[in-house]
Amino acid sequence: MSADIDLLVARLADRLRARGAMLATAESCTGGLIAAACTALAGSSDWFERGFVTYSNAAKTELLGVDAALIAAHGAVSEPVARAMAAGAVRHSRAQAAVAVTGVAGPGGGSADKPVGTVWFGWQIDGRLRAERRRFDGDRAAVRAATVVHALRTLVDTLEA
Secondary structure (H helix, E strand, O other), rough: OHHHHHHHHHHHHHHHHHHHHEEEEEOOOOOOHHHHHHHOOOOHHHOEEEEOOOOOHHHHHHHHHHHHHHHHHHHHHHHHHHHOOOOOOOHOOOOEEEEEEEEEOOOOOOOOOOOOEEEEEEEEEEEEEEEEEEEEOOOOOHHHOOOOOHHHHHHHHHHOO
16 A cells, blocks of 8 residues: 555545544445555544445446446446446445446556546535546556545545535
C-alpha cells in the first residue's frame, strides 16, 4: 500500500467516525482493491461496513440490484450503472456512504467510446448521489491504482466539504 493511500484511508476513517457513518464499496474493475485499502487500517470495522466485488454483469444485478436492462442499454462501464451500483451498495448494506467503480482496466476490452483506462465512479453519501468519468493512462495495474486513489480522495473531499 502506498503512503498516499494510507493517508487517504486515515483521513476517510476520521471523517466517517466523526459522522458515525459506515462505508460500503461496490467494485468491478478494481476487484476489491478499495475495500482492501480500507481494511488495511486497524480498527476499520468502526467505519467500513462491507464490500461488494461485482465483476460480472450478473453480480451487479444479483448483489446490488442493478437493472439488467440498464446494463444492456448503456453497458457496464457507464454513468447509469456506476450510479446504480453506488445506490445499490447503500441499499444492500447498513452503510450511509458508498463508492462504486466500473471501468476498462485493460490491456484489452476497450472501444472507441470507452478506451482502456476509462472508469466511471459513483458516490452516494447521505442520500446524495453523483457520478464522474475519468480516464487514466498506464497499464492495468496503473489504471487500477489510480482508480483506488481517485475513489478515496473524492470520498474524503466530499466528507470534508
